[in-house]
Amino acid sequence: MRELLDELDRWKKTGKRIALARVVDIQGSGPRGAGAAMAVNEDGEVIGSVSGGCVESAVVTEALAILAGEQPSRVVTFGYSDDEAFAVGLTCGGIIHLFIQPLEWA
Amino acid sequence: MWGHHSLIHSAVGVGVSTYETFAALVRDNAPVSLVTIIEGPNVGATMVVTPQGIVAGSLGNSDIDRVISRDAMGELEAGRTIVRHYGPHGQSTPEDLIDTETVQVFIESFSPPPLMWIFGAVDFTAALARVAKILGYHVTVCDAREIFATRRRFPMADEVRVTWPTPMFEERGNRLGPRDAVCILTHDPKFDVPAIQGALATSVGYIGVMGSRKTHAKRLERLAEVGVTSPDELSRLHSPIGLDLGGRTPEETAISIVGEIIASRTGRNATRLGATDGPIH
Numbered sequence: 001m002r003e004l005l006d007e008l009d010r011w012k013k014t015g016k017r018i019a020l021a022r023v024v025d026i027q028g029s030g031p032r033g034a035g036a037a038m039a040v041n042e043d044g045e046v047i048g049s050v051s052g053g054c055v056e057s058a059v060v061t062e063a064l065a066i067l068a069g070e071q072p073s074r075v076v077t078f079g080y081s082d083d084e085a086f087a088v089g090l091t092c093g094g095i096i097h098l099f100i101q102p103l104e105w106a
Numbered sequence: 107m108w109g110h111h112s113l114i115h116s117a118v119g120v121g122v123s124t125y126e127t128f129a130a131l132v133r134d135n136a137p138v139s140l141v142t143i144i145e146g147p148n149v150g151a152t153m154v155v156t157p158q159g160i161v162a163g164s165l166g167n168s169d170i171d172r173v174i175s176r177d178a179m180g181e182l183e184a185g186r187t188i189v190r191h192y193g194p195h196g197q198s199t200p201e202d203l204i205d206t207e208t209v210q211v212f213i214e215s216f217s218p219p220p221l222m223w224i225f226g227a228v229d230f231t232a233a234l235a236r237v238a239k240i241l242g243y244h245v246t247v248c249d250a251r252e253i254f255a256t257r258r259r260f261p262m263a264d265e266v267r268v269t270w271p272t273p274m275f276e277e278r279g280n281r282l283g284p285r286d287a288v289c290i291l292t293h294d295p296k297f298d299v300p301a302i303q304g305a306l307a308t309s310v311g312y313i314g315v316m317g318s319r320k321t322h323a324k325r326l327e328r329l330a331e332v333g334v335t336s337p338d339e340l341s342r343l344h345s346p347i348g349l350d351l352g353g354r355t356p357e358e359t360a361i362s363i364v365g366e367i368i369a370s371r372t373g374r375n376a377t378r379l380g381a382t383d384g385p386i387h
């Protein structure tokens with residue numbers, strides 16, 4: 001998340017609402033470990049990454065839904081691409097748990 | 107043990123948000139833990155913890171704040187990022203968690219960047235400093251020659267010091283630990299022998315010394331003359347420095363050096379993945 005701070009500050013200065021997605025846990029093989037982070041602003045701009053590109057676009061959809069108030073802040077799990085419950089998966093076969101929340105820490 | 111960080115005090119105060127406090131501490135390279143409830147009551151509640159205690163935010167009540175901040179300080183000391191489970195008031199023993207709503211907490215540790223000290227202000231130094239910055243090191247270039255050890259030649263370094271190795275290690279060798287690296291690129295026994303002695307007296311994780319095989323053999327003789335002969339000490343030296351990639355340029359050499367640093371940390375053989383089996387991570 002360290003590498004996102006400069007851009008987060010710029011977004012905050014212009015008053016953009018921001019959702020932050022962080023990898024909290026990985027089971028099996030995964031390209032990025034716990035703490036990998038990406039952020040999405042209300043215009044759909046994205047910085048950072050949480051996998052090797054496998055789940056980022058799904059994370060953007062979730063993040064925008066959370067920013068719009070359609071979903072609460074929550075843990076989102078991606079894995080096992082052949083499981084119908086998780087349409088998006090890591091091609092490496094791992095399971096990734098992300099926590100997505102609006103960046104609104106008072 | 108973490109050193110002084112002025113922003114710990116200045117960033118914490120009325121009117122400063124939890125995020126701003128956190129960001130200021132991370133920018134100052136201070137050790138900081140970001141603690142967030144990810145499941146259970148109060149999802150999204152966030153608290154910022156340093157080795158001195160809670161500096162911003164709350165998870166909802168003082169019981170849970172007290173228990174979890176203590177755990178967060180332990181994880182921070184270990185540099186670990188982890189999810190932990192608690193009861194609504196911070197209970198963590200399994201019996202206390204039966205039939206009660208549990209809280210899942212993500213404890214994310216931000217450690218100060220690892221240190222790389224590079225001795226010798228040569229072309230290889232500039233390339234190594236650049237690559238080390240990509241890997242997140244705080245880079246210090248050190249050489250006794252004032253005309254070579256300049257900021258203009260090493261703008262990518264965090265710090266350029268004009269000094270001999272011995273005073274440098276005496277002044278701050280105790281800051282070096284297992285995550286850190288000392289790379290000695292001077293080829294000059296006047297400089298590398300004291301640099302090696304200085305590095306061996308610390309708990310630094312990686313010590314690499316540049317030079318041909320011939321230089322290496324001569325260096326071992328010089329080290330023996332000053333009493334560095336124990337196999338335990340000599341086995342800590344990566345000399346000649348780097349992996350056998352066959353590269354020549356300063357940039358290729360820099361990659362071979364950081365490749366060796368990574369492999370020595372992970373304990374891997376640094377062979378081609380295509381030639382081996384087993385898990386990659």
